[in-house]
Amino acid sequence: MNRVFFRRGVAIAAIAAATLIASCTTPEPEPVAPPPPPAIVPPPPVSLNEGVAQAAAIYVAFMREASTIRAGFTDAEAIQAALRKGAAYEPAQLSRGMIAYGAVLALQSPEYVQGVRSLSTSPETRQQLIDQIIADPAYAAQLPGANEAAGLIIDTLSRDAAAMAVIAAAVEEDAYTIQGRSDPRRRWAITPISHREVRLEGAKTLSAAQMLPSPEESARLFAAANNGTGLAVDSAPVNAPYTPAVVRSLALAALASLGAGGEDARASTEALTVEQNSEFCLNMSKLMLFQCLAASRPSYEDVFCIGRHVARDLATCTSQNITVPAAPITVIQPSAEPALAHTPVAEAAATASTNATAALNRAG
Numbered sequence: 001m002n003r004v005f006f007r008r009g010v011a012i013a014a015i016a017a018a019t020l021i022a023s024c025t026t027p028e029p030e031p032v033a034p035p036p037p038p039a040i041v042p043p044p045p046v047s048l049n050e051g052v053a054q055a056a057a058i059y060v061a062f063m064r065e066a067s068t069i070r071a072g073f074t075d076a077e078a079i080q081a082a083l084r085k086g087a088a089y090e091p092a093q094l095s096r097g098m099i100a101y102g103a104v105l106a107l108q109s110p111e112y113v114q115g116v117r118s119l120s121t122s123p124e125t126r127q128q129l130i131d132q133i134i135a136d137p138a139y140a141a142q143l144p145g146a147n148e149a150a151g152l153i154i155d156t157l158s159r160d161a162a163a164m165a166v167i168a169a170a171v172e173e174d175a176y177t178i179q180g181r182s183d184p185r186r187r188w189a190i191t192p193i194s195h196r197e198v199r200l201e202g203a204k205t206l207s208a209a210q211m212l213p214s215p216e217e218s219a220r221l222f223a224a225a226n227n228g229t230g231l232a233v234d235s236a237p238v239n240a241p242y243t244p245a246v247v248r249s250l251a252l253a254a255l256a257s258l259g260a261g262g263e264d265a266r267a268s269t270e271a272l273t274v275e276q277n278s279e280f281c282l283n284m285s286k287l288m289l290f291q292c293l294a295a296s297r298p299s300y301e302d303v304f305c306i307g308r309h310v311a312r313d314l315a316t317c318t319s320q321n322i323t324v325p326a327a328p329i330t331v332i333q334p335s336a337e338p339a340l341a342h343t344p345v346a347e348a349a350a351t352a353s354t355n356a357t358a359a360l361n362r363a364g
Helices: 002-024 050-066 076-087 091-106 110-118 123-135 137-142 146-177 196-208 215-227 244-257 263-272 276-295 299-322 344-363
Strands: none
Touching: 050 076, 050 091, 050 146, 050 215, 050 263, 050 299, 076 196, 076 276, 076 299, 091 146, 091 215, 091 244, 091 276, 091 299, 110 146, 110 244, 123 137, 123 244, 137 146, 137 244, 146 244, 146 299, 196 276, 244 263, 244 276, 244 299, 276 299
């Protein structure tokens, strides 16, 4: 009997101890679900303002018109008509138009547009991207898809440059061919030009006149920029580094991709179309053209001026806008004073001037 009570007591004590231990044990916390990821807020639709499209239209229309210049002039008036056609651009406007056109081309790259937009996950990140691009346009060249967009810019403008180079070679050659005794045009080609000062002033006036965009061309480029289609361009990707002009085209396209290139952003977009090296090259070309015309007397010398300082300079300036020059070789000057630096554009302009003077002297 005592044994039964003893066993029962032991069992009760064991149960009590287990209960006490269980009551002292900290319960496992209920699993907590992780917070949901922040909602991704896409940027507004792609937006590039009409001002950029109009600037691009000016470049496209002028280059299309200039590409109709042909060698084989049939009379003195045909030469003057070609001169008026080739001189009818204001350097700063054409430079800005080239960069604006580059932006429209970059917006034809879905890799770039989607790559830029993918980085904008919230209004805060979008604004940070916009601020970074405006502060440092080169940042746009580091964004996803930049090499595809740059390829479109470089390939298309390279074609423009190549077309003008072909015209330049043909017109320059015609300046010599027309002087041949067997060429029936020689009779009037060697005759001194009348009213030389008038045609020089006419070229200067055309060079200073503001160019007006074609409404149809502007509308076409505006639609292409905002829709990402319509220009039917294609090219292989091109890796960095890029020229300042290409960088600025990419920056414009990046802002547009973020919905930050619309009408309320004109101040930013217009500033991005200004590139000093590009404008300098075209301005120097005009100065060389005026010098050439001032020295020119017979019509065949005007032919040379058209070939060299309209067609060839347009090809050269376009190429410089899209081609990164090779690193120059540094030569240590054995002098106490540092040598003055010469930009590639200034050196090219000086060479062109020397070549033009020598060619005109040979022709005379």
